[in-house]
Amino acid sequence: MDLSVIVRNAPFMLGGLVLSFELAAITIVAGLTLGIILASARLSSKPVLYYPATIYVHFFRGLPLILVIFWLYFLAPVILGTSVNEFTSAAIAFVVFEAAYFAEIVRSGIQAVPTGQVMAAHSTGLSSLQTARFVVIPQALHNMVPALVTQAVVVFQDTSLGYVIGLREFLRRVNLTDAREARSVELYLFAGLVYFSICSLGSLASQRLEKRRAEGQ
Amino acid sequence: MIEIEHVSLWYGKEFKALDNVSETISSGQTVIICGTSGSGKSSLLRCINGLERFQDGKITVDGLSVQHARTNIQKLRSRIGMVFQHFELYPHMTALENITLAPVRVAKKSKQLARKEANELLSRVGILDQADKYPGELSGGQKQRVAIARALAMKPKIMLFDEPTSALDPEMIKEVLDVMVDLAEAGMTMVVVTHEMGFAKKVADEIIFMDQGKVIEKGNVHMFFRRPQTERAQQFLSRILV
Numbered sequence: 480m481d482l483s484v485i486v487r488n489a490p491f492m493l494g495g496l497v498l499s500f501e502l503a504a505i506t507i508v509a510g511l512t513l514g515i516i517l518a519s520a521r522l523s524s525k526p527v528l529y530y531p532a533t534i535y536v537h538f539f540r541g542l543p544l545i546l547v548i549f550w551l552y553f554l555a556p557v558i559l560g561t562s563v564n565e566f567t568s569a570a571i572a573f574v575v576f577e578a579a580y581f582a583e584i585v586r587s588g589i590q591a592v593p594t595g596q597v598m599a600a601h602s603t604g605l606s607s608l609q610t611a612r613f614v615v616i617p618q619a620l621h622n623m624v625p626a627l628v629t630q631a632v633v634v635f636q637d638t639s640l641g642y643v644i645g646l647r648e649f650l651r652r653v654n655l656t657d658a659r660e661a662r663s664v665e666l667y668l669f670a671g672l673v674y675f676s677i678c679s680l681g682s683l684a685s686q687r688l689e690k691r692r693a694e695g696q
Numbered sequence: 697m698i699e700i701e702h703v704s705l706w707y708g709k710e711f712k713a714l715d716n717v718s719e720t721i722s723s724g725q726t727v728i729i730c731g732t733s734g735s736g737k738s739s740l741l742r743c744i745n746g747l748e749r750f751q752d753g754k755i756t757v758d759g760l761s762v763q764h765a766r767t768n769i770q771k772l773r774s775r776i777g778m779v780f781q782h783f784e785l786y787p788h789m790t791a792l793e794n795i796t797l798a799p800v801r802v803a804k805k806s807k808q809l810a811r812k813e814a815n816e817l818l819s820r821v822g823i824l825d826q827a828d829k830y831p832g833e834l835s836g837g838q839k840q841r842v843a844i845a846r847a848l849a850m851k852p853k854i855m856l857f858d859e860p861t862s863a864l865d866p867e868m869i870k871e872v873l874d875v876m877v878d879l880a881e882a883g884m885t886m887v888v889v890t891h892e893m894g895f896a897k898k899v900a901d902e903i904i905f906m907d908q909g910k911v912i913e914k915g916n917v918h919m920f921f922r923r924p925q926t927e928r929a930q931q932f933l934s935r936i937l938v
Binding site for chain 2: 606
C-alpha cells in the first residue's frame with residue numbers, strides 16, 4: 480500500500496467531482512422537471528397525453544443507462560448536424576433517461592393521495608386547481624421526498640458512467656491517474672471511499688426524512 | 697329543496713348503481729338512507745353534490761340543476777356540506793386550518809374572520825381545545841367533529857353525511873351523533889346514510905330503504921321499524937336490530 484499516490488493526485492482526481500456534481504445537478508433539475516410533465520401526462524385521462532408519456536417511461540426504464548449514453552453520443556451529432564461535446568451529450572442522455580424514473584416517483588406520490596381527499600376538497604367548493612395546490616400536491620410531495628432523495632443519490636452514482644464516452648468526471652480521472660501511476664488497488668479503493676461517503680450522506684438525509692414523515696402521521 | 701327525479705347511474709356498462717331513483721327532500725327535513733352495502737346509498741349522496749356523474753335523470757338543489765352545464769358546481773357545492781365515513785381531514789393541516797381553507801379560498805373571507813368563525817364552530821362541536829392539533833393527534837370522534845365543523849364553515853343549507861359513525865369505536869359514536877342531533881334540531885336540512893337506528897328514530901322525518909340501486913321502501917321512521925312492508929326490509933332490519 481502506498482497512500483502517497485492518493486495524496487499526490489488528489490487535487491486532479493477530486494477536480495473531477497466538480498464535473499460529476501454538475502452533471503448530477505443538471506440531471507436532477509431538468510430530469511425532475513421533465514419527470515413532472517411526464518407524470519402529469521401519465522395521470523391524464525386524455526389518450527393523446529397518456530399513451531406517449533407511458534410509452535416513453537416504459538421505453539427508457541427498459542434500457543440500461545450505458546446504452547442511452549452511447550446512443551446519444553453517436554446519434555446527437557447525426558441528428559443535430561454538429562459535433563457535440565461529451566458533457567452535453569452525457570447530460571442529455573442522463574436527463575432523458577432519469578426523467579422516466581422521476582416521472583414514476585412523482586406519479587406514485589400523487590396517486591398515493593386518497594381520492595377521498597379530493598372529494599372532501601371538492602365538496603367544500605374548492606376548484607380542481609385549488610384542490611391540487613392546497614390538498615393534493617403538499618401531500619404528494621410529502622410522499623415522494625424520500626424516494627426523490629434516493630433517486631438523486633442514484634443519479635450521482637450513475638455519473639460515473641460518463642466515463643464510457645471519455646467524460647473526465649471523477650472516476651475517469653482516477654482511471655487516468657492509474658494509467659500513469661499503476662496503483663490500481665489504492666486508487667480504486669479511494670474512489671470507492673469517495674462515492675461511498677457522498678452517497679451515505681444522501682441516504683442518511685433520506686432516512687431522516689423518512690423518519691420525520693413517520694412521526695408526522 | 698332537493699329534487700331527485702328518475703336518476704340512474706351506471707359504473708361501466710354492466711353495473712347499475714342507481715336505478716330510477718326519485719325523491720324530494722324539503723327544507724329543514726332530516727332524511728335517513730339505509731340499506732345493505734352496495735345498495736347505492738353513498739352513490740346517491742355523491743350525486744346530490746355532483747361528486748358523481750349520473751347518466752340519466754335530474755337532480756335539482758335549491759332550484760339549480762346539478763349537472764346542468766351552466767350551473768356553477770363549485771358555488772353549489774359550497775352550499776352543501778359533506779361528511780365522510782373516513783373523515784378525510786387534510787393530514788398536513790391543523791384542525792383549524794382544515795376548517796378555514798374553504799372559507800378563505802372559496803368564500804374569500806379574511807383569515808382573521810375565518811379563524812374566528814372556525815373557533816366558534818369548534819366550540820359548537822365541543823373541541824375548541826384541539827384547534828391547533830393535526831388530525832393524526834386526534835381521536836376518531838374528534839376527527840369527525842372537526843370534519844363536521846369543516847363542512848359547516850361554508851354555512852351550507854344542506855348537510856350530507858355518508859356513514860359518519862361507521863369507522864368509529866363504539867364509545868365515540870355518541871359524541872358525533874350528539875352534534876348531529878343538535879344540527880337537526882337547529883333546522884338543518886340533512887341527508888344521512890347511517891345504520892344508527894336510535895339516531896334515526898330520534899331525528900328522522902323520513903327514512904329511505906335502498907336495495908340494488910332502487911328505493912324500495914320509504915316513509916315514516918316508526919312505521920318502517922314496526923311494520924316494514926317489503927321482505928328485503930324485514931330481512932335487513934332483523935339483521936341490524938339484534
